[in-house]
Amino acid sequence: MNNTKKAGRPRKFNRDEALLAAVNVFWAKGYDGASLKDLTEGMGINGPSLYATFGDKHALYLQAIDRYSTNDACAPLVAFESEQDITAAVRAFMVAAIDYATHHKSGARGCFLSACVATSAGEVEGVQPVLRQAIEDTDKRLAARFDLEKEKGTLAANFPSLERARLMFDLRQGHVFRARAGLDGDTMLSDLDQRTAMVLRFDEGV
Amino acid sequence: MNNTKKAGRPRKFNRDEALLAAVNVFWAKGYDGASLKDLTEGMGINGPSLYATFGDKHALYLQAIDRYSTNDACAPLVAFESEQDITAAVRAFMVAAIDYATHHKSGARGCFLSACVATSAGEVEGVQPVLRQAIEDTDKRLAARFDLEKEKGTLAANFPSLERARLMFDLRQGHVFRARAGLDGDTMLSDLDQRTAMVLRFDEGV
DNA sequence: AGGATTTTGTAGTGAACAATACAAAAAAGG
DNA sequence: CCTTTTTTGTATTGTTCACTACAAAATCCT
Numbered sequence: 001m002n003n004t005k006k007a008g009r010p011r012k013f014n015r016d017e018a019l020l021a022a023v024n025v026f027w028a029k030g031y032d033g034a035s036l037k038d039l040t041e042g043m044g045i046n047g048p049s050l051y052a053t054f055g056d057k058h059a060l061y062l063q064a065i066d067r068y069s070t071n072d073a074c075a076p077l078v079a080f081e082s083e084q085d086i087t088a089a090v091r092a093f094m095v096a097a098i099d100y101a102t103h104h105k106s107g108a109r110g111c112f113l114s115a116c117v118a119t120s121a122g123e124v125e126g127v128q129p130v131l132r133q134a135i136e137d138t139d140k141r142l143a144a145r146f147d148l149e150k151e152k153g154t155l156a157a158n159f160p161s162l163e164r165a166r167l168m169f170d171l172r173q174g175h176v177f178r179a180r181a182g183l184d185g186d187t188m189l190s191d192l193d194q195r196t197a198m199v200l201r202f203d204e205g206v
Numbered sequence: 207m208n209n210t211k212k213a214g215r216p217r218k219f220n221r222d223e224a225l226l227a228a229v230n231v232f233w234a235k236g237y238d239g240a241s242l243k244d245l246t247e248g249m250g251i252n253g254p255s256l257y258a259t260f261g262d263k264h265a266l267y268l269q270a271i272d273r274y275s276t277n278d279a280c281a282p283l284v285a286f287e288s289e290q291d292i293t294a295a296v297r298a299f300m301v302a303a304i305d306y307a308t309h310h311k312s313g314a315r316g317c318f319l320s321a322c323v324a325t326s327a328g329e330v331e332g333v334q335p336v337l338r339q340a341i342e343d344t345d346k347r348l349a350a351r352f353d354l355e356k357e358k359g360t361l362a363a364n365f366p367s368l369e370r371a372r373l374m375f376d377l378r379q380g381h382v383f384r385a386r387a388g389l390d391g392d393t394m395l396s397d398l399d400q401r402t403a404m405v406l407r408f409d410e411g412v
Numbered sequence: 413a414g415g416a417t418t419t420t421g422t423a424g425t426g427a428a429c430a431a432t433a434c435a436a437a438a439a440a441g442g
Numbered sequence: 443c444c445t446t447t448t449t450t451g452t453a454t455t456g457t458t459c460a461c462t463a464c465a466a467a468a469t470c471c472t
Contacts, residue, residue: 013449030325032238036430046451048432057430109328118386119236119325122315131387163397167404170380174372177379180324181337191369194408198373202404219419242460252421253461263460413472420467429458437450442443 015053016067018043022054023064023072024106031061031120062126068112069134075100076172077141086149090168091196093142097172098188101179110180114173139165159203168199221259222273224249228260229270229278230312237267237326268332274318275340281306282378283347292355296374297402299348303378304394307385316386320379345371365409374405 025034025042036057040046045053054060076096083089101110113134121128142165149155155164175188231240231248242263246252251259260266282302289295307316319340327334348371355361361370381394 029329030236030238032236033326033329035428037428046449047430048451049449051431052449110324114383115321115325115327118316118383119321120239121321121386121388123235123239128388132389135384135387135389163400166380166393166397167377167401170377170383171373173380173383174376174378177320177324177376178341180327181341182327182334183338183341187372191372194369195373198404198408202400241458243458252419254421254463255419257461258419415471417470418468421465423462423464425460425462427459427461430456432453432455434453435451437448439448440446442445 013043013045013049018045018050018053019060019063019067022060023068023112024108026061026064027106027108027112027116030116031124058124061120061124062130065113065117065127065130069130072100073111073113073134073138077138080142081145086145086154087196087200089145090199091192093168094172094175094192094196095189098175098179098185098192101176102185109182111176114176115180135169138169142168155200156203164199164202167202171195171199219249219251219255224251224256224259225266225269225273228266229274229318230314232267232270232322233312233314233318236322237330264330267326267330268336271319271323271333271336275336278306279317279319279340279344283344286348287351292351292360293402293406295351296405297398299374300378300381300398300402301395304381304385304391304398307382308391315388317382320382321386341375344375348374361406362409370405370408373408377401377405 021043022039025039028034029038036047036050039057039060040050043050050060054063076093079096080089080093083092097111113131117127117131121131139162143161146155146161146164150157150161155161178188179185227249228245231245234240235244242253242256245263245266246256249256256266260269282299285302286295286299289298303317319337323333323337327337345368349367352361352367352370356363356367361367384394385391
């Protein structure tokens with residue numbers, strides 16, 4: 001088979017798009033499960049370009065984690081911070097997380113950090129500190145909003161915002177895990193009103 | 207180097223111990239990250255024995271998941287079902303899960319199902335249904351106890367036990383994720399009393 | 413005790429892995 | 443329009459992968 005491709009050269013690929021595609025490949029297959037072949041095909045570039053642009057597979061992985069952390073992972077956070085009403089904000093955070101975990105356009109389910117990155121945390125150099133930092137940053141960012149609500153008087157002032165933040169984030173964790181397992185998002189959504197109220201009245205009657 | 211080992215032959219290995227060791231290897235390194243070398247070394251057997259006893263790597267993985275699901279993963283469940291008082295039971299469930307996730311004797315952190323198995327769910331044949339079933343079974347088993355409490359009158363009768371079960375399980379999910387990321391167990395334990403009360407008063411004031 | 417069965421260690425299979433050398437082809441500048 | 447620089451496709455590197463033949467050694471049964 002004389003496979004004589006004309007060898008047309010497309011112009012320089014977009015670095016950020018390629019990195020985003022790498023996230024999706026890692027997300028779907030895991031760090032070890034994603035081969036260079038999977039990555040180059042998914043990213044639409046070839047081996048040498050990948051190595052020239054991102055270093056090696058390990059370096060690409062760390063950059064993919066960073067890209068996800070500072071963009072995609074923030075979607076529920078942004079939804080949370082955008083809503084004026086705190087009840088709507090909490091609900092928006094949960095809805096965004098569930099929707100993202102069950103209807104991502106790449107077809108991958110759950111959360112890149114919760115599944116793929118968490119698995120590699122104990123095995124791949126440099127991953128665990130990044131994951132840990134991502135969690136702590138999210139906790140703090142959620143808590144900041146709760147602090148603001150305390151000042152406004154919409155939340156009890158004597159209850160630690162960080163504890164409330166951890167609660168909300170841990171509930172999200174349950175959702176993305178169920179999504180990864182293939183469970184339906186509707187059941188999660190049907191529990192949302194109860195859970196939202198719970199997060200906001202976490203301090204009462206204890 | 208004339209490496210003349212005397213080739214002493216130990217007796218037949220214990221199948222269940224080997225399988226448990228396989229769980230720990232997969233847990234620490236993930237499905238793709240665990241090489242046959244890792245597995246045979248960790249299990250204390252050699253390649254041909256592994257294949258004769260468990261089939262291939264994929265079959266071993268499914269057996270490892272099953273072994274974990276019907277034994278280790280049940281530890282918090284057993285703790286939950288053993289305690290007479292429902293408050294103590296919920297707390298015991300959480301404590302067992304956190305302790306297991308942060309102090310497992312193999313050194314692996316988090317939960318085998320939540321990290322390793324969840325990552326492979328979208329990639330390895332036959333894993334997702336098993337994971338899904340494990341979640342649903344746990345939900346139901348937790349709900350059964352809540353139903354009993356309803357009959358005893360210690361829990362509100364008009365609130366669905368399954369929703370309460372999902373809540374408790376999702377909180378656990380947050381804990382094991384934090385443990386996997388290397389976070390300290392003490393912070394999680396310090397939140398426990400609040401969370402326990404919340405699970406049991408989930409129905410109130412909503 | 414001694415032959416039959418089972419399990420082991422050693423060695424090695426082809427295939428897939430991550431990573432690279434090299435030259436053709438596109439883009440840029442005067 | 444021709445030279446310089448950059449990016450690409452092809453081909454190939456040594457290594458590791460999952461998996462298996464084969465024969466020696468330990469256990470079992472009568």
